[in-house]
Amino acid sequence: MTERLVIIGNGMAPGRMLEHLLEQAPGRYTVTIFNAEPRVNYDRIMLSPVLSGEKAYEEIIIHGDGWYIANNITLYKGHKIIAIDREAKTVTSDHGVTEPYDKLVIATGSVPFIIPVPGHDLPGVLTYRDLDDVQAMMLAAQSRAKAVVIGGGLLGLEAAAGLNAQGMDVTVLHVMPTLMERQLDPAAGYLLQRAVEQRGIKVITKANTQAITGNGKVGQVELADGTIIPATLVVMAVGIRPNSALAKQAGIAVNRGIVVDAGMRSNDPDIYALGECAEVNGQVYGLVAPLYEMARVAASQLAGNEAAAFVHMDTPTKLKVTGIDLFSLGDFAEGEDRQEIVLRDAAAGVYKRLVLKDDRIIGTVLYGETADGAWFNDLKKKQTDISEMRDTLIFGQSYQGGAPLDPMAAVAALPDDAEICGCNGVCKGKITGAITAKGLTSLDDVRAHTKASASCGSCTGLVEKLMVLTIGDKYNPAAVQPMCGCTTLGHDEVRRLIVAKRLKTIPAVMQELEWTTSCGCAKCRPALNYYLVCDWPDDYADDYQSRFINERVHANIQKDGTYSVVPRMWGGVTNAAELRAIADVVDKFEIPMVKVTGGQRIDMLGIRKEDLPAVWADLGQAGFVSGHAYAKGLRTVKTCVGSDWCRFGTQDSTGLGIRIEKFMWGSWTPAKVKMAVSGCPRNCAEATCKDVGVICVDSGYEIHFAGAAGLDIKGTEVLGLVKTEDEALEHIVALTQMYREQGRYLERIYKWAKRIGITEIKRQIMDDASKRKAYYDRFVFSQKFAQVDPWSERVSGKDKHEFRPMASVGFAQAAE
Amino acid sequence: MMNWISIGSLSDIPRRGARCVATPQGKVAVFRTQDDQVYAIDDHCPHRGGPLSQGIVHGTAVTCPLHNWVISLETGKALGADEGAVRTIPVRIEGERLFIALEALASRAA
Numbered sequence: 001m002t003e004r005l006v007i008i009g010n011g012m013a014p015g016r017m018l019e020h021l022l023e024q025a026p027g028r029y030t031v032t033i034f035n036a037e038p039r040v041n042y043d044r045i046m047l048s049p050v051l052s053g054e055k056a057y058e059e060i061i062i063h064g065d066g067w068y069i070a071n072n073i074t075l076y077k078g079h080k081i082i083a084i085d086r087e088a089k090t091v092t093s094d095h096g097v098t099e100p101y102d103k104l105v106i107a108t109g110s111v112p113f114i115i116p117v118p119g120h121d122l123p124g125v126l127t128y129r130d131l132d133d134v135q136a137m138m139l140a141a142q143s144r145a146k147a148v149v150i151g152g153g154l155l156g157l158e159a160a161a162g163l164n165a166q167g168m169d170v171t172v173l174h175v176m177p178t179l180m181e182r183q184l185d186p187a188a189g190y191l192l193q194r195a196v197e198q199r200g201i202k203v204i205t206k207a208n209t210q211a212i213t214g215n216g217k218v219g220q221v222e223l224a225d226g227t228i229i230p231a232t233l234v235v236m237a238v239g240i241r242p243n244s245a246l247a248k249q250a251g252i253a254v255n256r257g258i259v260v261d262a263g264m265r266s267n268d269p270d271i272y273a274l275g276e277c278a279e280v281n282g283q284v285y286g287l288v289a290p291l292y293e294m295a296r297v298a299a300s301q302l303a304g305n306e307a308a309a310f311v312h313m314d315t316p317t318k319l320k321v322t323g324i325d326l327f328s329l330g331d332f333a334e335g336e337d338r339q340e341i342v343l344r345d346a347a348a349g350v351y352k353r354l355v356l357k358d359d360r361i362i363g364t365v366l367y368g369e370t371a372d373g374a375w376f377n378d379l380k381k382k383q384t385d386i387s388e389m390r391d392t393l394i395f396g397q398s399y400q401g402g403a404p405l406d407p408m409a410a411v412a413a414l415p416d417d418a419e420i421c422g423c424n425g426v427c428k429g430k431i432t433g434a435i436t437a438k439g440l441t442s443l444d445d446v447r448a449h450t451k452a453s454a455s456c457g458s459c460t461g462l463v464e465k466l467m468v469l470t471i472g473d474k475y476n477p478a479a480v481q482p483m484c485g486c487t488t489l490g491h492d493e494v495r496r497l498i499v500a501k502r503l504k505t506i507p508a509v510m511q512e513l514e515w516t517t518s519c520g521c522a523k524c525r526p527a528l529n530y531y532l533v534c535d536w537p538d539d540y541a542d543d544y545q546s547r548f549i550n551e552r553v554h555a556n557i558q559k560d561g562t563y564s565v566v567p568r569m570w571g572g573v574t575n576a577a578e579l580r581a582i583a584d585v586v587d588k589f590e591i592p593m594v595k596v597t598g599g600q601r602i603d604m605l606g607i608r609k610e611d612l613p614a615v616w617a618d619l620g621q622a623g624f625v626s627g628h629a630y631a632k633g634l635r636t637v638k639t640c641v642g643s644d645w646c647r648f649g650t651q652d653s654t655g656l657g658i659r660i661e662k663f664m665w666g667s668w669t670p671a672k673v674k675m676a677v678s679g680c681p682r683n684c685a686e687a688t689c690k691d692v693g694v695i696c697v698d699s700g701y702e703i704h705f706a707g708a709a710g711l712d713i714k715g716t717e718v719l720g721l722v723k724t725e726d727e728a729l730e731h732i733v734a735l736t737q738m739y740r741e742q743g744r745y746l747e748r749i750y751k752w753a754k755r756i757g758i759t760e761i762k763r764q765i766m767d768d769a770s771k772r773k774a775y776y777d778r779f780v781f782s783q784k785f786a787q788v789d790p791w792s793e794r795v796s797g798k799d800k801h802e803f804r805p806m807a808s809v810g811f812a813q814a815a816e
Numbered sequence: 817m818m819n820w821i822s823i824g825s826l827s828d829i830p831r832r833g834a835r836c837v838a839t840p841q842g843k844v845a846v847f848r849t850q851d852d853q854v855y856a857i858d859d860h861c862p863h864r865g866g867p868l869s870q871g872i873v874h875g876t877a878v879t880c881p882l883h884n885w886v887i888s889l890e891t892g893k894a895l896g897a898d899e900g901a902v903r904t905i906p907v908r909i910e911g912e913r914l915f916i917a918l919e920a921l922a923s924r925a926a
Contacts, residue, residue, distance in 0.1 A: 519832060519850045522872040522879030522886070545832040549870040549881040557881050561867040806835035806846060807823040810918055 002030045005302065006091055006099055008081045008246070009107035010035035012044055012455075013275035013291040015062055017105070020299030022071055028303070031073045032099050034091065037130055038078035040064060044130070045288055045423065045456045048321070051134050051162030053500040084250035086268055103270055103302060106247055106258060110240035110276040110286070115150065118211040124218030125234045128159045140233040141166035148172075148221045148231040150209055152179040154319060156237035157192075160201050161321040163235070165500050171229050172196070173207035173221070175238075183317040183328040187344075188351050188367040195324050195349070204229075242277045242284050257284045262309035264298040274298045280310050288423045288455055289315040316377055316422050318370070318458050323501070323512065327370040329377055331355065332363035343394045352394055359387040372396035374462065375410075378418040411465040420462050423455035431463060435470045442475075443467070484523035486515045491744035495531055504536050506543055520546075527745035530632065533668050534740050537782035544799065550630035553802060554790045555612055563612060564605040566629035567619050568665065571639040571658035571677075572600025581622030589615055599636030599674060601627055610803055616791035625665075625789040632746070633668045634675070634736075637661040638686065642679030642696070651696035653679035656725055660732060666787040667779070670743030670752070673736065688716045691749040692732055697721070701728040705735060705761075706753040714750055717758050720766040734775035735765050741778075820908055820915035826852065827912065834869040834878070837916065844905055844916065845869035847889050849876055855889035856907045856916050862887075862900030 007014050010033050018031065041063040049055040068075045079093035084104065092098045112127035114120050126136050137159070140147070144167045149160045152174025164170045172179075178189030179196070193203050208224035212234055221229045242257030253259040253267040257279030264272045264280075274294040276286055285291055290313060300308030316329040332355045334340070343352040348368060354376065355363035361380040366373055375397040379386060392399045398410045414420075416429030434440060434449045446463055447454040453463045467475040482488050489497070494513065503509045506528050510520060520528065525546035532540040544552050555563035569578070582602055586594055593605040607615055616626075628635055639657030643649035657677040676687035677694040687693025689709035693716055695702040700723040704716035719735065722728050738761065743752045753761060764771045829835045829848035836859055837844045845859035845868050853876065859869045866882030876889045886895040892904040906917035 517875055519874055521874045522884065525872060525874065545830060545873065548872065552870075557867075557870065559864065559882065561865075561870075801828065801830075801835065805838045805843070806828050808838040809821045809823060809916075810839045810841075 002028060003102040004100060005029035005031045005103045005105070006101035007031065007033045007105045007107060008091065009033075009109055009275065009277075010037070010041050010075065011107060011109050011275060012041065012062065012288060013295045014105060014107040015041035016292050016295035017107075017274065017299045017302075018071075018073070020296055021302055024299060024305075025303035029103070031071075032101075033068075033073060033075045034079045034081050034093055034097075034099075035075060035077050036080040037132070039131065040068070040075070040077075042131065043455060047128075047131065047134050048158035048162055050131075051137060051159065052165035052321075053162075054165075054496060057131060081246060084246065084252075084271075086250055086252075086271070089270070101270070103272070105298065105302075106252075106266075106271065106273040106277060107275040108243040108246060108277045111243045112236060113239040113241055114236055115209060115238055117209055119213050119218070120236070122212055122214055122218050123216070124214070124232055125212060125236065128155055128235055128237045129240075134162075137163060137233070137235065138166060141168045143232060144168060145232040146171070146230050147233040147235065148229055149235045149237060150221075151237035151239070152176070152203065152205070153182065153237065153239070154180060154317065156235070157196060157319060158321055159235050159237050160196070161199065161324075163233075164199055164201050165502060167502070168233070170200075171202040171204060171231070173209055173223070173229075174203065174205050175208060177205050179203065179205070180319075180326075180328075183365075184326070184367075185332050185353060185365055187342075188326070188328075188353070188365045191349060191351050191367050192319075192324065192326065240276065240286060242279065244277050247271075247273065247277070255279055255282075262297070262311075263301045263306065264294055264310065265301065272298050272301065281312065283312060287315045287317070289313070289425055292424055314380075316364075316373060318373075318422075318456065325366075325368055325370045327364065327366040327373040329365075329373070330361075330363035330380055332365055338362070341390075341394045354394060356386070359385050359390075361386065374418060374420060374459075375414065377422075378415065381419070408465055408469065411462060412469055420466065421450075421452040421455070421459045424451040426450050426452040428466065431466050432470045435467060440467075441471065483527060484521055486510075486517040486520050486524050487513060489513060491527065491747075494528070495535075495742075495744075498528075498531050499535055504532065504539050505541075506532065506546060530668055530670065530745050533786075534782070537785045551632070553609065553612060554616075554626050554628075554630060554794065555607070556630045558605060560606075562606045562608055564603050564629075565607055565612070565615055565619075566597065566601050566603045566627035567624035568627040568661075569601050570661050571637055571654050573639075573654060573658065574602075578622060578624065581619065581624070585615055585618050588618065597629070597636075599629075600638050601629065601636060603629070613795055613800075613803055617795045620789075620792050620795055624791075626791045628665065631668070632671050633666070634661070634664045634673050636674055638674075638676035638690075640677075640679045640684040642677075646679055648682060649679035649696070650698050651679060651701065651725075653677040653685065653694070653696050656694065656696070656701070656728065657685075659725070660729060663729060664733065664736065664779075664783075666789075667736070667740070667783060668786065669736065669740050671746050671748045673739075673749065675732075689713070690716065692735065694728060694732070700724065703728060703731055703735075706750040706758070708748060708750045710748075712750070717753065719762060730772065730776050731765055733779050734772040735761070737775040737779040737782075738764060740782075741775075818906065819918040821918045823914050823916055825912040826854065826909065826914060828914075829854070832873040834871075834873060836869050843867070843869070845878075846907070846914065846916070847873055847878060849873065849889070854907050854909055854914060856905040857887070857889060857892050858903045858905075860902060861885055862894060862902050863898065868902070 043060040043062055046060040079095050081091045082094050083092045090098050090100045112129050126133055147163045147168045147170045149156050149172045152172050160170045160172045178186045179192050210224045211222045218234050221231055244254045244258045247258045248254040257277050258273035260266050260273050260278050264274050266273050275291050297308045297310045314330050319326040339356045341354045350368035353365045360383050364376045386393055414428050418428045420428050431450050431452050440446050453460045481490055483491050503512055509528055529543050529546040550556050555565050589611050591604045595603045597603050637657040637660050639654045642653030673691045675692045676685040676690045678685040678687045679696045689707040693704040700721055702721050703719040705719050707716035708714040739749055739752055823837050832850050834845050834847045843859035844856050846856045848854055859867050861868055861880040863885045866880040868878050870881045871878040877886050879886050885898050888895055892902040894900045908915040
């Protein structure tokens with residue numbers, strides 16, 4: 001019979017332990033897990049990127065539901081264990097489940113420390129531990145109001161950066177004189193503070209919080225010196241303490257944490273503890289590398305290897321704030337017996353400090369440039385005598401032995417036991433060995449087999465270099481297709497980073513995302529311009545020089561360099577006055593061709609560029625505005641005559657089409673958007689091959705989308721049926737906004753929908769009313785800035801130069 | 817002898833943009849790059865005659881608006897896999913004033 005293993009807690013440490021255990025002793029235990037959080041095991045280190053919007057929760061799951069099923073593990077989600085009965089060998093959850101065990105593992109983690117100031121229990125005071133906290137913060141951030149983060153350590157700064165990225169006005173309060181004083185010396189702490197402040201985050205050091213006050217909820221934070229900081233959200237990130245209450249209550253030896261021996265066993269031989277709640281040799285740990293080491297030891301012990309033992313190790317600290325590179329390791333206090341080597345480059349924002357004792361590295365602080373962290377760590381771990389290379393040591397590995405090496409050679413020169421992934425304790429040899437032995441060709445494969453770069457991801461670059469070194473061209477870099485030759489990032493990554501890093505100009509995007517060209521190319525510039533217009537409708541100044549000529553002059557260029565002009569005819573409806581005005585313009589400007597378009601408009605072709613402003617002026621006099629027939633934006637809404645005229649019509653399809661068009665004209669989209677409204681299922685407006693279409697029926701409006709009738713032919717998908725015109729408009733607008741925010745430039749709706757999935761789109765637009773409303777509101781906000789008729793703007797003189805030659809030269813001479 | 821003809825000032829052309837100069841031999845496109853270098857080439861793509869002055873300017877190249885050929889402003893040659901070239905016209909900048917060499921224009925007419 002198998003033994004019963006019960007685990008309390010489902011964080012990263014017990015998750016890793018199970019992976020090892022399943023490998024070493026498959027089938028030995030029947031495993032049951034109780035998780036106080038109502039979810040599976042996810043990567044807690046990546047909560048900061050989730051908060052800043054750079055990652056989604058789904059991307060940080062370590063073990064999905066399927067993993068538990070496949071491994072026959074019972075997971076009780078949302079069950080908190082409230083009692084351990086060591087006599088009966090059972091545990092009992094707050095939902096009344098009692099489970100017997102042969103072996104018990106306590107992995108209850110830690111609880112955030114709450115400063116017991118008055119007001120610490122007001123609504124609006126949060127901690128930063130789990131996904132619930134992150135979701136609460138993201139919700140609070142929607143107000144774009146003020147937040148105070150108490151604590152200028154690793155966690156506090158990551159929280160501050162995340163809230164800032166979410167658009168909040170953030171102040172960090174830190175009780176010590178410099179930030180992250182436990183990991184950084186004052187000089188690096190100062191550089192860090194400057195970098196944090198440059199992002200618009202305020203930092204107050206030596207800040208002694210006295211009280212949090214407010215009327216029934218957080219309103220402000222008061223400091224001992226009388227300073228008052230208004231805030232609607234307060235995040236306490238001042239530290240953690242091991243969560244050992246349950247063990248203590250069960251009579252297990254507890255000091256700061258649950259006391260365990262080097263084999264992770266408590267004073268009850270059937271009970272183990274690991275993770276942040278465990279105390280080994282008087283030490284408790286909070287960084288992932290030692291916790292994973294505990295997991296390895298505990299798994300070996302449970303598998304029957306009693307020799308497995310935990311050994312203390314120093315772990316480098318890295319800050320996971322995009323754009324701030326920081327590395328700290330070991331001991332860097334000053335002392336009589338110590339020497340230091342310091343390199344400062346103020347302009348580049350680089351600071352490096354090595355602390356030496358007896359010609360050996362004992363501590364390292366790197367700021368701004370951290371590539372050599374792994375190498376310094378290796379020298380420290382091996383206690384290498386550095387006296388020979390002392391003069392050049394600080395410049396890093398590539399400067400040793402004469403000429404600088406290229407980064408590839410530096411990685412090649414690392415010894416096999418050099419640690420590459422600090423989180424998972426994976427060394428170079430293990431990675432290259434796995435690549436060769438298992439024939440791995442992608443980063444995901446390497447992550448799956450070795451765990452390297454699978455936690456915080458900061459060693460990804462190193463792992464990729466190792467892959468190139470080991471298998472050369474066979475390395476299959478991330479499947480992401482770069483936007484263009486100017487970047488390695490794909491459209492989705494760029495869009496996400498524009499929002500996460502609040503990049504609001506094309507130069508800012510190119511600078512921050514490390515574009516390899518000085519000002520992009522004809523592929524990326526229009527895409528970036530669209531993304532910025534879409535994401536920052538109120539802040540971004542449209543860059544005409546990054547728009548394709550058609551959008552720059554509001555007309556369609558033809559093969560001979562002339563243009564065609566299409567005035568808007570709402571819903572395809574016109575009248576005698578409009579037609580007369582068009583006829584007059586055609587005569588006056590000798591327009592050679594007039595054609596009715598597929599979108600129920602009238603197209604005038606062959607207009608000279610110089611004539612465009614005058615053509616618009618005349619059309620404008622008659623009440624016409626630009627038809628945007630040239631735009632990656634809303635083009636036309638075709639309609640049939642509907643219930644007003646047609647004997648089959650069920651609703652006023654013409655009216656709805658006009659209403660949609662008047663509401664949505666002027667909006668920019670990733671690619672062109674064509675719509676149609678048909679008054680009955682006979683579908684005379686051909687709505688079922690449009691980007692968005694409506695089929696009116698007796699019971700309401702059937703909304704369609706993702707059709708195509710161009711390079712591809714594809715019937716629409718049904719989004720759903722709504723009862724009223726108002727609802728139809730809201731759903732269509734929300735759908736369009738979702739596409740605007742997620743689509744890749746030049747990706748039509750049907751392609752976007754295929755990528756995202758019809759079900760997901762339906763879920764967000766049909767089923768989730770609050771999401772739909774939010775999309776709708778963002779569209780409406782954006783329209784405030786978008787609904788400007790470009791023709792009247794140009795007629796009134798904007799960028800007149802566009803339509804006139806700069807000069808006419810040489811004609812006199814030619815005449816002679 | 818080079819005959820320098822004044823065509824206007826630098827500020828007449830938007831950065832990463834172009835303006836045309838009408839000449840007896842057809843339009844000349846005058847480009848201004850992001851870093852204020854000025855180039856002049858025939859406004860006529862070697863591929864299908866597209867008006868290069870209407871393209872998107874990036875680095876020292878322009879992408880033709882008709883079929884996306886990329887033309888070097890420095891050499892007039894098509895970049896990448898495409899083959900073809902357009903005539904380049906000498907440009908001189910004196911302070912803000914821009915001049916192109918008409919001699920080059922006349923020689924084409926001859």
